[in-house]
Amino acid sequence: xxxxxxxxxxxxxxxxxxxxxxxxxxxxxxxxxxxxxxxxxxxxxxxxxxxxxxxxxxxxxxxxxxxxxxxxxxxxxxxxxxxxxxxxxxxxxxxxxxxxxxxxxxxxxxxxxxxxxxxxxxxxxxxxxxxxxxxxxxxxxxxxxxxxxxxxxxxxxxxxxxxxxxxxxxxxxxxxxxxxxxxxxxxxxxxxxxxxxxxxxxxxxxxxxxxxxxxxxxxxxxxxxxxxxxxxxxxxxxxxxxxxxxxxxxx
Amino acid sequence: xxxxxxxxxxxxxxxxxxxxxxxxxxxxxxxxxxxxxxxxxxxxxxxxxxxxxxxxxxxxxxxxxxxxxxxxxxxxxxxxxxxxxxxxxxxxxxxxxxxxxxxxxxxxxxxxxxxxxxxxxxxxxxxxxxxxxxxxxxxxxxxxxxxxxxxxxxxxxxxxxxxxx
Numbered sequence: 001x002x003x004x005x006x007x008x009x010x011x012x013x014x015x016x017x018x019x020x021x022x023x024x025x026x027x028x029x030x031x032x033x034x035x036x037x038x039x040x041x042x043x044x045x046x047x048x049x050x051x052x053x054x055x056x057x058x059x060x061x062x063x064x065x066x067x068x069x070x071x072x073x074x075x076x077x078x079x080x081x082x083x084x085x086x087x088x089x090x091x092x093x094x095x096x097x098x099x100x101x102x103x104x105x106x107x108x109x110x111x112x113x114x115x116x117x118x119x120x121x122x123x124x125x126x127x128x129x130x131x132x133x134x135x136x137x138x139x140x141x142x143x144x145x146x147x148x149x150x151x152x153x154x155x156x157x158x159x160x161x162x163x164x165x166x167x168x169x170x171x172x173x174x175x176x177x178x179x180x181x182x183x184x185x186x187x188x189x190x191x192x193x194x195x196x197x198x199x200x201x202x203x204x205x206x207x208x209x210x211x212x213x214x215x216x217x218x219x220x221x222x223x224x225x226x227x228x229x230x231x232x233x234x235x236x237x238x239x240x241x242x243x244x245x246x247x248x249x250x251x
Numbered sequence: 252x253x254x255x256x257x258x259x260x261x262x263x264x265x266x267x268x269x270x271x272x273x274x275x276x277x278x279x280x281x282x283x284x285x286x287x288x289x290x291x292x293x294x295x296x297x298x299x300x301x302x303x304x305x306x307x308x309x310x311x312x313x314x315x316x317x318x319x320x321x322x323x324x325x326x327x328x329x330x331x332x333x334x335x336x337x338x339x340x341x342x343x344x345x346x347x348x349x350x351x352x353x354x355x356x357x358x359x360x361x362x363x364x365x366x367x368x369x370x371x372x373x374x375x376x377x378x379x380x381x382x383x384x385x386x387x388x389x390x391x392x393x394x395x396x397x398x399x400x401x402x403x404x405x406x407x408x409x410x411x412x413x414x415x416x
Contacts, residue, residue: 008393117396125393134392147392157396183396 018106073198093193138180147238154189178203186216333412
């Protein structure tokens with residue numbers, strides 16, 4: 001199982017070592033957080049070979065962030081369900097956010113990073129237009145359900161379609177019902193990633209939950225095939241798209 | 252002309268690590284999937300001898316949804332082969348199948364296999380690229396949230412194939 005990460009930098013003169021450093025960073029994240037690697041720090045922690053206070057600073061930071069979101073979501077986001085520890089629902093966004101900061105430090109101003117649908121965008125693709133972001137239609141792989149025009153924002157989508165039904169409600173141990181996909185837009189990809197997982201688990205009330213968090217908005221596609229979005233996304237919505245199917249919204 | 256670094260990694264949390272290209276694009280190059288909408292106004296390069304429609308009919312089992320309209324996309328039905336484009340790991344050449352005016356399949360005729368790393372990258376990347384094309388054709392978009400993958404050489408070969416469609 002793999003996640004594809006795409007980095008597209010539109011600035012001139014980005015030093016090549018900056019890109020090398022980003023590669024090295026994702027290597028490090030994989031070595032530390034992959035639950036598919038028995039020698040990773042997260043696997044050693046899950047087996048009880050390592051105590052949390054002995055973990056690396058990155059691991060402790062991620063665990064603290066996961067705990068924060070668990071409490072804020074009333075348990076809808078919980079990395080310790082089933083006895084294991086799997087922070088993937090947050091660590092992907094967290095690692096991309098860190099990579100984005102590395103690129104900005106190196107001088108990049110116009111770029112995006114997309115790790116399996118978890119996206120940071122900065123600046124513009126061309127001077128006269130904004131990035132156009134498609135939200136994949138959850139049932140028709142060759143269509144988009146909505147298009148947003150965005151800059152300087154983070155976007156994360158959770159759903160059951162991309163890797164099978166990989167999200168379960170930690171409180172019921174079964175896949176959530178009510179939604180086909182949940183996209184969260186906001187300033188931090190770390191939180192947008194975790195919130196999209198939590199809100200997806202919450203089902204139809206998930207969008208309203210996200211809207212109650214300062215700075216974050218949501219676009220949900222319901223099992224009844226309606227696209228629902230919170231008011232903060234209104235100005236980003238591109239309506240002249242062939243894929244546009246929105247017909248409902250929450251207020 | 253801005254330098255663009257398009258880099259792709261398939262990572263195990265994340266996955267394994269994979270990089271496809273890091274280069275300066277030719278002047279005509281745009282972001283991978285954003286190239287597709289240009290198909291409705293084929294460029295003069297459609298006469299390029301390197302772009303050779305095979306004339307093969309679209310495969311019968313891949314008829315797209317009835318909503319497809321040839322006039323809406325400007326694509327001719329058939330099978331079209333793109334030029335091969337090099338990237339850091341080797342050459343990529345693709346063939347597109349158009350049926351009912353929609354792209355119904357993309358085949359990688361040539362992709363890097365000469366080194367173990369290249370072969371691994373191809374095994375991971377090509378299926379993603381295939382999915383990406385099918386997803387992206389309906390709108391002019393730079394990025395897809397859900398899953399995405401961009402490779403310049405793949406996109407360029409695809410574009411040259413679509414110039415004939």
